[in-house]
Amino acid sequence: MIAANILLVDDDAQFIDVMKKRLTVRNMEVFHAGSGDEAMQKLAIHGEIEVVILDVKMPDRSGMEMLRVIKQQYPLVEVIMLTGHGTMESAIDGMRLGAADYLMKPCSIEVLVEKVREAVDKKRRHEEKIVDAQVREIVSRRL
Numbered sequence: 001m002i003a004a005n006i007l008l009v010d011d012d013a014q015f016i017d018v019m020k021k022r023l024t025v026r027n028m029e030v031f032h033a034g035s036g037d038e039a040m041q042k043l044a045i046h047g048e049i050e051v052v053i054l055d056v057k058m059p060d061r062s063g064m065e066m067l068r069v070i071k072q073q074y075p076l077v078e079v080i081m082l083t084g085h086g087t088m089e090s091a092i093d094g095m096r097l098g099a100a101d102y103l104m105k106p107c108s109i110e111v112l113v114e115k116v117r118e119a120v121d122k123k124r125r126h127e128e129k130i131v132d133a134q135v136r137e138i139v140s141r142r143l
């Protein structure tokens, strides 16, 4: 079983290339996008995406704007914000807006993998609770 289905969003193609290789060898399925618009397309096509790793600095849409749209359209998808020195404030705002976590660039692969695992666990637990609630609701209607 795949450990996580990830969407990596960053306008830095080299960063995507390196991270994709490192995450793939750790049994993760990695989709990628170089812009905000491309990220939304990938989310629409690949319903299996569980975690988005989101660069806060991109040319077409800001990370904050992306976070808002993703959480609105895909409330169960977890988002990890990737921030640099100048964008720490966005990471803090992002946490307030429902990001699962944030990471400072350059980030160690071990820390990233750990945060992805936590985010995936969180999402899967969340979905289990929703299914449990649905089952209870069905059972209670029959009583």
Ligand SMILES: [Mg+2]
Binding pocket: 010, 011, 012, 055, 056, 057, 058
């Ligand atoms: Mg960037």
